[in-house]
Amino acid sequence: MAAISREEVAHLARLSRLAVTEEELDTLAGQLDVILQAVAQVGxxxxxxxxxxxxxxxxxxxxxxxxxxxxxxPEEALSGAPDAAEQRFRVPRILDEDVAS
Incomplete structure (x- = not known):
């Protein structure tokens, strides 16, 4: 006896928003049945x-x-930086927004 019917596969396909043809319903029902039987054996x-x-x-x-x-x-870490300010790496601004500091 099949554990899953064509109607259940069609319902799952609708829930998953999958377009499934009539032929695919039969194929998927058989494949899902095999999977469910294997899971049942493990259980x-x-x-x-x-x-x-x-x-x-x-x-x-x-x-x-x-x-x-x-x-x-901090001095050693910043020694190779192209620009530094207040013990931080200084980088060019990339945003046009005015940021309150």
């Missing part, structure tokens, strides 16, 4: 003693310890 698996998992193997985060290190001073 029949007895797995009461198997804990739910998100991955098949355990995951371990590989993280390093935070280490305080020296960093660039």
């Amino acid at each position: 029949e698996v007895t797995a009461a003693d198997i804990p739910p998992t998100s991955h098949s193997v355990p995951l371990t985060n590989v993280l390093r310890d935070d280490v305080v290190a020296s960093c660039l001073t």
Whole structure:
């Protein structure tokens, strides 16, 4: 017995806003029926003693310890900049809007 009818496929096509021909309705009904049967088989698996998992193997985060290190001073960071102002990179304005600062 088919798990999905032509009418249900037509309804799904309308909901999805898909244009489906009469021939495609028959083809899709058969294909969706096979998919639904496969999903039903998976649902029949007895797995009461198997804990739910998100991955098949355990995951371990590989993280390093935070280490305080020296960093660039603002002057060093801006030393190669074509233009700087108030310890910031200065770039050309790209918007014509007046921005209150």
